[in-house]
Amino acid sequence: MGITERKQxxxxxxxxxxxxxxxxxxxxxxxEQTSMRNIATEISYSAGxxxxxxxxKGEIFQELHKEGFSLLLxxxxxxxxxxAPFERLKASGRAFIQFAQENKDYYNLMFLxxxxxxxSEESGFQIxxxxxxxxxxxxxxxxxxxxxxxxxSEYLTFMILSATHGICALFCKDRxxxxxxxxNKELMENGYACFVSLLExx
Amino acid sequence: MGITERKQxxxxxxxxxxxxxxxxxxxxxxxEQTSMRNIATEISYSAGxxxxxxxxKGEIFQELHKEGFSLLLxxxxxxxxxxAPFERLKASGRAFIQFAQENKDYYNLMFLxxxxxxxSEESGFQIxxxxxxxxxxxxxxxxxxxxxxxxxSEYLTFMILSATHGICALFCKDRxxxxxxxxNKELMENGYACFVSLLExx
DNA sequence: TTGTTTTATTGAACAGTGTTCAATACATTT
DNA sequence: AAATGTATTGAACACTGTTCAATAAAACAA
Numbered sequence: 001m002g003i004t005e006r007k008q009x010x011x012x013x014x015x016x017x018x019x020x021x022x023x024x025x026x027x028x029x030x031x032e033q034t035s036m037r038n039i040a041t042e043i044s045y046s047a048g049x050x051x052x053x054x055x056x057k058g059e060i061f062q063e064l065h066k067e068g069f070s071l072l073l074x075x076x077x078x079x080x081x082x083x084a085p086f087e088r089l090k091a092s093g094r095a096f097i098q099f100a101q102e103n104k105d106y107y108n109l110m111f112l113x114x115x116x117x118x119x120s121e122e123s124g125f126q127i128x129x130x131x132x133x134x135x136x137x138x139x140x141x142x143x144x145x146x147x148x149x150x151x152x153s154e155y156l157t158f159m160i161l162s163a164t165h166g167i168c169a170l171f172c173k174d175r176x177x178x179x180x181x182x183x184n185k186e187l188m189e190n191g192y193a194c195f196v197s198l199l200e201x202x
Numbered sequence: 203m204g205i206t207e208r209k210q211x212x213x214x215x216x217x218x219x220x221x222x223x224x225x226x227x228x229x230x231x232x233x234e235q236t237s238m239r240n241i242a243t244e245i246s247y248s249a250g251x252x253x254x255x256x257x258x259k260g261e262i263f264q265e266l267h268k269e270g271f272s273l274l275l276x277x278x279x280x281x282x283x284x285x286a287p288f289e290r291l292k293a294s295g296r297a298f299i300q301f302a303q304e305n306k307d308y309y310n311l312m313f314l315x316x317x318x319x320x321x322s323e324e325s326g327f328q329i330x331x332x333x334x335x336x337x338x339x340x341x342x343x344x345x346x347x348x349x350x351x352x353x354x355s356e357y358l359t360f361m362i363l364s365a366t367h368g369i370c371a372l373f374c375k376d377r378x379x380x381x382x383x384x385x386n387k388e389l390m391e392n393g394y395a396c397f398v399s400l401l402e403x404x
Numbered sequence: 405t406t407g408t409t410t411t412a413t414t415g416a417a418c419a420g421t422g423t424t425c426a427a428t429a430c431a432t433t434t
Numbered sequence: 435a436a437a438t439g440t441a442t443t444g445a446a447c448a449c450t451g452t453t454c455a456a457t458a459a460a461a462c463a464a
Binding site for chain 1: 313314315316330334353354356359360361363364365366367368369371375376377378380381382383389392393394395396397400401
């Protein structure tokens with residue numbers, strides 16, 4: 001049955017077309033300014049058709065949410081070549097912060113918007129867990145190498161993510177103006193260096 | 203001239219009435235669900251009148267934004283009785299996290315929403331700077347007491363706020379489910395304890 | 405007490421949002 | 435060629451923030 005097969009493929013293509021439009025508008029104009037009608041206009045369809053292919057706006061942003069995480073994971077996995085686990089941990093934090101700087105919109109979706117997760121406990125949430133696991137494993141490797149003795153790895157992982165995320169969150173929500181600094185990049189990097197120098201003593 | 207005086211007072215009262223309605227709706231239904239019409243309905247006025255007393259929605263939320271910060275500062279200043287600066291610093295972090303847990307909506311407005319600051323560089327932004335100064339002074343005191351030697355106080359302050367804020371931000375935006383834990387409170391407190399144990403080594 | 409001017413409030417309207425759904429066009433099957 | 439199923443449209447609904455002419459109320463002037 002080549003026809004139903006092609007039908008399925010066409011449906012998949014339409015889903016992808018919508019997603020591509022959504023991504024474009026989203027990365028161009030940010031989360032706030034991305035409406036269903038904007039997306040529809042971008043791909044030259046009516047707004048209604050989106051609801052034939054997606055449940056609601058949330059499902060679309062869940063897909064982009066997933067995209068963001070796989071992009072982040074890809075950039076983190078480049079650091080697998082760094083052998084010493086603690087060096088890899090430190091570099092991961094830097095890469096994480098760089099990711100936030102270069103992909104502010106994705107970062108917002110991944111960590112600073114509530115909507116995308118509200119509905120489903122499934123796939124879109126799974127990849128976030130994968131990223132946490134990546135960090136947790138890194139922490140465990142560090143502990144096996146003698147670092148962070150007598151510390152709970154779960155809480156330590158949560159704390160390290162929090163510290164790094166905090167830097168990015170203040171940046172993404174424009175809460176850095178209360179600090180004296182030249183550029184956000186400079187503030188974030190020195191702030192992170194400060195955290196690293198604490199980690200080195202632990 | 204008792205009349206223009208009373209007029210001014212009445213105008214001020216109306217401003218306060220709107221603000222009270224806004225706060226009520228806002229604390230009841232959260233930021234997302236607070237519309238101008240909701241606020242107007244709450245105080246039994248038409249929506250249009252709000253624009254006679256406030257420039258726009260942003261100005262209202264700027265007021266609540268300020269309220270949030272003065273509430274936070276009030277709770278932090280209770281700790282002034284703690285004499286040892288480092289103990290005060292540690293307790294401030296705990297108080298900060300507790301504030302976020304108990305005032306999720308205020309916290310969102312203060313640190314996780316972009317709107318309120320977009321327009322003005324003035325008062326609503328000034329009180330945030332005051333809170334940062336409070337933390338910065340605390341850090342400086344710690345340094346005078348021999349802590350955190352050879353570290354830049356500005357970056358250190360930014361880092362400490364980031365770490366604490368990160369914990370609260372993950373909580374407020376429901377990003378804690380990727381971690382194994384019983385309650386959010388427990389995760390946050392242990393995560394913070396983890397950070398403190400790092401600080402103690404610095 | 406009149407008339408006039410200021411000030412405060414309303415309610416309709418505008419352009420936008422996410423979402424639903426009857427009507428329609430198209431493709432496939434009978 | 436007719437019937438069936440699937441994809442798309444465009445209008446509609448109930449919202450949103452915001453503006454503004456009309457109106458009501460109060461203060462001032464004659």
